Amino acid sequence: METGNREARPEGAGKDFIRNIIDADNASGRFNKRVHTRFPPEPNGYLHIGHAKSICLNFGLAREYNGKCNLRFDDTNPLKESTEYVDSIKTDVRWLGFDWEDREFFSSDYFEKLYLLAEELIKMGKAYVDSLSADEIREYRGTLTAPGKNSPYRERSVEENLDLFRRMKAGEFAEGAHVLRAKIDMAAPNVVMRDPTLYRIRHAEHHRSGGKWRIYPMYDFTHCISDSLEGITHSLCTLEFENNRELYDWVLETLNLYRPQQTEFARLNITRTVLSKRKLIQLVMEKHVNGWDDPRLPTLSGMRRRGYTPEAIREFCARIGIARADSTVEYGMLDFCVREHLNRVAPRLMAVLDPVKVVIENYPAGQTEWFEMPLNPEDESQGCRKTPFSREIWIERDDFMENPPAKFFRLAPGREVRLRYAYYITCKDVKHDEAGNITEIICAYDPESRGGGTPDGRKVKGTLHWVAANEAVALEARLYEHLFDKDDPEDVPAGQTFLDSINPNSLRVVKAFGEPAVAGYGPGSRLQFERLGYFCADPDGTPENPVFNRTVGLKDSWGKIAAKTE
C-alpha cells in the first residue's frame, strides 16, 4: 500500500522543516544520504490519532527517501508496560498501512549493552551512585531560577561507584536506596543537565525480561543509545523533549558513540478531543467507556471500529503538516478526510432511523417488485443491488411536514416527490392519533414514473430515501458523537475535572430499518445510508441483527435553510 504521503501537498508549496533538514543533510552528506527513522512508543496504552501523526511522519519519511523506519518499544519502565499494549500497537501500525519488516526492536533488548555503557561512564568518572532519597535529590536539584548543589555522594571513587552499581544490579538494595546519576553540572541552567538519573532500582517483573533485572535505565540514557545502536539518522520526537536534546547529545558524545540528530515537532491537538494518554487510561480503567476500542475514543482501535479508514487518517496527517508551533486542528478537518475517502469507496444503501409509515393507496396490496439500483452512482464498477418495493413503506419522519416552510423540498400535503430509484408519489392525506402525532401518510403513486422519471419529464424538488415496510430488516444504529463537548477539554473550569466535559449524548442507540441487503455487509465494512451518513458494520452485530456505527454524517443545509426562513 503506497498511498497517503504528501499527495495532498499542493503544487509549488514548500516542504516542511523536517524535510528541509533531511534535504540539507543529504546535500552535505552528513549521514551518507541515509534516512533511517523510528517510531518508539512506550507500550503503556493503546495508540491514538496523535500517534498516527508520528507514525505517518516517520514511516512516510522512510518511504519518500528510500530509507527505513524501525518499530521500537520503549519499555524501560516495567511498572506501566504490558504485552497487551505491545500487541495492540503492532496491530494498529499495520492497520494504518505501515510495515517495519524485520526491524522490530525493544529497548529492553539493549539492557545488557546499556548496563555495560553505564559502567563505562562510571569508569570515566562521568557517573556516580547517589544515595540521597528521592526527596533529597529534588531539594538538591535547586529550582528553575536557583542553581542546585552537589550531592555529598558525588565524589565517591570509581571503585566504590562500580561496586555499588554492581550490587544494585545484583539486587542487594531496596528500591529507592540508590540511583546512578550522570556527573554533569548541578548549576546548569537547563535543569535536565543537573546530574540526571540514569538508573533506578526496581524489583519488578518486566513484561519481556521478567525478573532478570533489578535496575532499569531511564529514558534519557536509553533512548539516545537505542537510536545510536540502530543507526537512526533522524530521531523525531515531540516538543516536550527539546530540553532533553542536550542530554541526548551529551550521553552519545561522552561515550563516543554514533550520534543521530534529534529534531522536535509539535504534537497533535484536535478540538474537543482528549489525546492525553493519562486521561485515556483513566476513561478506560474507570469504565466511562467500553474499553480501548470504544468508538467514541480517538484511539486508532476506536476509530477503526467507528469506521474511519486508514487512508483517511493518513490523508489527515498529510494535510495538517508538521511544524514547531503549538497548534490545534479543527475536528472538521478529520471529518472532511473521512467523508472524502468514504464517498469514493462506500456502497450506498437506504435505511430509516425514525420511521413514519407511508401507504400508497393505489398500489396493489400484497405486491412486491424489485428495483435495481447502483451501489455507488459515481462508480459503476461497484455494481448494483436489488431492493424490494411495496404498498407500505417507511420514510424518515423528518422528510414530511404538514405545514412546510418555504424551501422545504420534501413531502407535504398535496406535494409530489420522488422515492429514490422508484416512483413519484403525491401526498393525499395524513392520519393522526389522539395526541395529534402523525401515524400514517396516504399517498398515490404514478405508475408512469417507474425508475424515478416520467415520460412528460416533469420535475420534483425532493427525492426521499425509503424502505419497504414488510421486507426491511431491523437493525441497530449507534450514533456516536465526539465524547467531549468543550472546545478544549484539557482546559476545564476550576472545580471541574475533564470528565465533566463529556457529552452525555455521545452515544445514542436507535432501532432502524434498512434494506435486506445490509445483512450482507460484514464487520468493519463501511457503507453510506443515503442521506444519513457513513456507517460501519460493528462486530457486535449479527447477520440477523446487524449493528452499524455512524462514522460521520453528511453535510446538510436543511438546518440552515430552516433557520433562515424563521
Added chain:
RNA sequence: UGGGCUAUCGUUCAAUUGGCAGGACAACGGAUUCUGACUCCGUUAAUCUUGGUUCGAGUCCAGGUAGCCCAGCCA
C-alpha cells in the same frame, strides 16, 4: 528572578531564503444534482508589537508583548 522554544487568514501548513503573502479545511454566495450529499465556479479573510537597515522586510537587526516546555527514581 534561570534555560529552551514559538508567533502568518476563523483553523492549519506554505512563501523560490530580501522581490506581487499562496494552498487546504471552515464560513459565505452561485451553478449543477434521482442523496439539500458529492462535484464545479466565485467571495470573505492573516504577517503579535515598536523601532531600525534597505529601492524593497513575513524573511535581516534591536527592544517589547503573548504562549508553550523543563525542578519524576515517567516517557
